[in-house]
Amino acid sequence: MKRHSHFYPLAALVLLHHLMMTGCTAMKRLSLGTDQSALLALKAHITSGQQEFLSKNWSSAAAASSVCDWIGVQCGSRHQRVTALNISNMGLTGTIPPDLGNLSFLVSLDLRNNSFHGNLLEELSHLRRLRFIRFSKNNFTGEIPMWFVGQIPLSLCKFSHLQVLDLSNNRFSGHIPKEIGNLEKLKELYLSTNNLTGTIPREIGNLQSLQRLNLEWNQIAGSIPKEIGNLTMLTELYFANNSLTGTIPPEMGNLYQLENLQLSYNGLIGSIPHGIFNLSALRNIGLQSNLLSGSLPPDLGYRLPKLLFIDLAWNNLGGVIPVSITNCSRSRILNFARNRFTDLGPNPLNGLLPASIGNLSASLGILILETSGIKGTIPSQTGNLTNLVLLDLQSNHLTGGIPTAFKDLQNLQGLTVGDNNLNDTLDKLCSLHSLNSVDLTTNQFSGSIPECFGNMTSLRELELGNNFLVSAIPNSFWKLKDLLELNLSSNSLNASLPLEVGNLKAITSIDVSANQFSGDIPRTTGDLQNLVILNLSQNQFHGSIPDFGSVYKGILNDGRSIAVKVFNLELEGVLKSFDVECKVLKNLRHRNLVKVISGCWNQDFRALGLEYMCNGSLEKWLYSDNYFLDTLQRLNILIDVASAVQYLHEEYSTPVIHCDLKPSNVLLDEDMVAHVSDFGIAKMLEKEESFAWTRTLATIGYIAPEYGSEGLISAKCDIYSYGIMLMEVFSRRKPNDEMFAGNLNLKSWINNSLPDSILRVLSSILELALKCVCESPSERVSMKVTLETLKKIKLKFLRVMEVDS
Incomplete structure (x- = not known):
């Protein structure tokens, strides 16, 4: 008996091993079958989109083990269970079935950039191994599911190991649940572009592993909680386009790894905490369109050596623009427009655009200093900014001329220096062939308009009004077939408008008022089908307005402006249209209807004098x-x-x-x-x-x-x-x-x-x-x-x- 007892355990072990192997194989097949059923259920809930690959590849006729070879499916090497599902960017429309919650080994679920809709079902809470949830750019609705964040103690939270939660660009509504703070391993949280309301919960400060946080484009109100300062691993923070109020908490100065800060388009008040300017890793700062006040530190440019983008426009900032900003040699966009930089101080150098602006030559593409209180001349070193695409110095106190070095700005597309005291001729712009928008209005530019403007084939908007320009419009102008807006008003231009004005097929607005033009109004103006505004007043045009269908500005003897609508009698149905308009308008009286002042008609002419609307359509x-x-x-x-x-x-x-x-x-x-x-x-x-x-x-x-x-x-x-x-x-x-x-x-x-x-x-x-x-x-x-x-x-x-x- 004792001998047999020695052999019994060995036989039992052999038998047990056999049972375990066959049992594991059976369980494995069963588990794979469960995964396959879940995926087929998802396929059945997809109602439209590019499903051809699913119908060919996701097939119940395939062997159970082949589920790991399906498109978008990844299995683990140990258990051969589905661990990742990625069907992003496939143009799919449908809903998520509860069966998807049976993929119990799933670690990553990526449905981005499709058209899935409906609420997120609670059955997905069974996916306790999930680390990555990416649902952005769909049409999911409802509130943020509480089973994501857990309403139980942190140690028992099912998703406590979640690292990425991306629900952006959907239709989620309601508040951000305070239990979001339970996700202690979370590194990336994206809730932007939804309909979220309420406030930012202070519990969000518990997410001390968080590296990226994006709540942009919602309706979130209230103040920024000071607990944000606890997120010391944060590299990206986006709160723009909400309804946030209050001050920027000084605790944000603790975010030493922060690279991108975007708080634009809110209602934030108070000064910018100086601690933010100590965050030396910052590359991008967006604070525009708030109610921020105070001044900027004079050594800002030395504190932020890595700065690429800074936008502080449309605030109430005062003091001066720090000259040290020119130390940010990597900068690509600088926007200080529409502030109150009018306190120029006793030092006569304050407020000047410094010569060191040329230090930004490496990569600066956009420089906007509109209405920012700068004075003096435009330094010649501006010509070093050879990668500049947009230069906006409008509404300042600049004097002098355009630097000769501007010839080197070969990439410049937009130049706006209107409403200054600049005096020069326009020849220095001749080499800038990439220009598509030029605004030099309300300055003291003189001389004639150079022929070279006709070679700027990219030109769309040309604003030269309210200067001292003389002579005729050069013939080259009429080659600008893509020109949309032309403003030459309030100069001393003369001669006549040629028939070639009809070549400006794309033009929507022509203003040559308050000049010294003479002669007939060219009949080819009637060919400008896109023309909305044509202002010819205070010139010396003679003859009658030609009989083409358009609207002109006229001045009555008493000084009143009227709009003259002339009907083209060559067009079919025009006589009927004129009669209808007269019949309808003659007795109508309402503040929101255009009033008829007078009418003029004979056998060959029809026109109506209407109330003039100076702001156009x-x-x-x-x-x-x-x-x-x-x-x-x-x-x-x-x-x-x-x-x-x-x-x-x-x-x-x-x-x-x-x-x-x-x-x-x-x-x-x-x-x-x-x-x-x-x-x-x-x-x-x-x-x-x-x-x-x-x-x-x-x-x-x-x-x-x-x-x-x-x-x-x-x-x-x-x-x-x-x-x-x-x-x-x-x-x-x-x-x-x-x-x-x-x-x-x-x-x-x-x-x-x-x-x-x-x-x-x-x-x-x-x-x-x-x-x-x-x-x-x-x-x-x-x-x-x-x-x-x-x-x-x-x-x-x-x-x-x-x-x-």
Whole structure:
């Protein structure tokens, strides 16, 4: 028995080994089967996108072991279980099934840059081995799931080993949970471009392993918690484009490894803590568009030797711009515009643009010192900045001329030195062939405009107004076929405008007012289809305005300015358009409609004298680089337009349908009050009528479906056009933008991206716009409801602004 007892354990071990091996194999197959089922469930929840590779590669017909060979799948070498799933950048649309929570060995889950939507299911909390979660650039909604951060003691937190959490560019809402501080191993946290509200929880200071933190483009309010100073491993901090208030905590001076700091477009007040200027690793500083005050340390440039980018524009900073900034020889962008650097001090050198500016030659691409209190001359050493792309010295106290060394700025594309006291000729700019925007207005430049300007084939904007330029416009000018804006006003230019002015096919604005031009207005001006503004006043042109369809500025004997709309009688339907406009406008009275002052017609001529709108069209303010509308101005303009349209639809004796509402038909007066214009295809309904038919089509992109397909017009058509305009005003996208192709249009783009809106007011407006552009006319809101809604949105916006201020 004892002998047998010696052999029994050995046999048992052999048997046990056999059972374990066969059992492990079975368990392995079972586990692989579980992983395969989870992936196939995910495949079944993908509704559209580039799935061809999935249908061919992710197949249930394949052997269980081949799941590790599927595209986007990576398995561990030990257990052969799925450890990483990467299906990013595949254009997929769908939802996440609960089965995905069965991939229990998953370490990395990457779904970036697709169109997955819906809430993140709690079943994903089973993935306790996850270290990397990357869900950015999708359409996920709901609040940040609490199972990410845990509501239990840290030692039991399921995701306590998470290193990367990227939920940016989605539609998440609600607050950032304070339990986020439980993720003690987290190194990267990205929550930018969502709809998050509330405040930054102070518990975020517990994440002492954090290296990158991005909360940009949300609606987060309150102050920056001082606990941010605990994150001493941080290299990148992005809080821009929120509603943060209060001061920048001095504790941020503890972030000695910080390289990128972005706090722009908030409501921060107080001075910049000097500790921030001791962070010698800083490469990029963005603090623009806040309410910061105080002065900059004189040795700023020596404290930040690695500085590449600094933007302090649009604050209330005072004192002087430190000369030491020229020590930052690696800098690429310097922007100090729109501050209060007016305290030049007793030293006459204070405020001068230093000669050492040339030390920045290595890589500086953008230098913006607009309205920054600098004086003196432009130093010749500026010519050392051979990589400069944009130089903006507008609205300062500069004197002297343009340095000869400017000839070396061969990469310069934008030159803005308007509103100074510079005096020189323009020949020194002849070698700058890369220029596309030049603003020299309101200086003392003299001499003639050199022929070389015609060789600047990249030129788009040329502003030379309010100088002492003489002689004629050189013939080379008329070669600039891509020129958009030309301002030569208030000079002493003479001769006449040649027929070649018609070559400027892209031009939108020509202002040659207050010069000494003479002769006839060239008839080729009528070929300029994109022309919005043509100002010829106070010259010596003679003869009548030619009979082409355009609008001109005129001066009456009493000094009043008017807009003269001349109709091109050679175009089909012009006589009818003139009659309609006269009929509609002669009795309309509303502050937001353009008023008719006079009319002129005979057998060969038709013209209307209209109220002059000195600020041009809404379209100009939306799409020209030199113009900007803030949120309140856009709201006011849209309320003005809605008031005018409600008057036309409901308050005038007979309903009037405008039929062509769009930004180019909304004009702005000197107070930025909007006026609806151009009633050339309007329809007047009888009192008992609610609709009519027409063969005349309006502008593509703004036409209601029933108008475009059947010619059926009603008040609902104007509401549809108004809804499109609402979207356009707040998105700056035209309905015929090149990006819209196939099934994508402005309406669907807004509908899909609505929860990504940055401000609550914008979200409310775009929701209203979508109610205006319903396919069915009966489902569209009335203009009365639209107007009331906009007024409520404006009131709410003003209250928010008052609280923030």
